[in-house]
Amino acid sequence: RQFKHLLADDVDEQSPAAQDLIAALLEHVESAVLTFSTDGGHAGFFGADAQGAWQRFGAIGKIVPVRSQQQQLGAGRAVYSSILSGNVPVLPRRRPQIELIHEDLRSELLDRVGERVVRLLAQGVSASEIAVIAPLADKVLEHTLAFHLKEAGVSLNVLTKNRRLIDEPYVRAMMTLALLAHPQWQLDWGVP
Incomplete structure (x- = not known):
């Protein structure tokens, strides 16, 4: 409250x-x-x-x-x-087309995901249409995907680097617009 x-x-x-x-x-x-x-x-x-x-x-x-x-x-x-x-x-x-990948080891799972992305690229799917969503985008995931994508001549674009939500440019823009639209809130969100 x-x-x-x-x-x-x-x-x-x-x-x-x-x-x-x-x-x-x-x-x-x-x-x-x-x-x-x-x-x-x-x-x-x-x-x-x-x-x-x-x-x-x-x-x-x-x-x-x-x-x-x-x-x-x-x-x-x-x-x-x-x-x-x-x-x-x-x-x-x-309905999205869902493919389940099951591996006992995380390293094998990440390799299969990287290989699957490369296959999609080879089938003509644009890199901008492919997103890998993971519960934790750690350095191991980044390195493995970057390794596989390098073979396909595509660079990896990581959208989150485990930073604060307020550090995301889109969130800052939405906060700014909300504060401009509602000056009566008189809020100072305290982030430089």
Whole structure:
């Protein structure tokens, strides 16, 4: 109950449990900004419930589109139209192709993942369309993937280096926008 304001990004990309937390927090805050990524839909593999988020939070506040309708594409256009008409969107369900890799040793597992990425590249998949998501992106994982990708002539781009969330440029930008939009919060987030 110490928090007065809530900023929840990509609510549609959150699991039902995270949405429960957001709903509980909303009961105790003075103001909130909830963002929805209308052209997102990338977290379904992790249990995101986009439709449930819209049903739960879509009608409780003021909706401010960030982009014009002409800039929306695909599912984003459908969601934008649904927001304006007040209807809950029916989002398309695309199932990801899942391949399970099982190895007894972590070193073997990392090698198999690296080999699989190289095979995808050889099949013509663009490097920008491949993401390896791991619970811990440590130096062993980085080194192993970089080794395999070097053979394919592709460099490794690690998006997280175990740093604080506030050190991420996107998070800083969202915090700045939220503070500019709500000067009444009078917050000093204390990070240079």
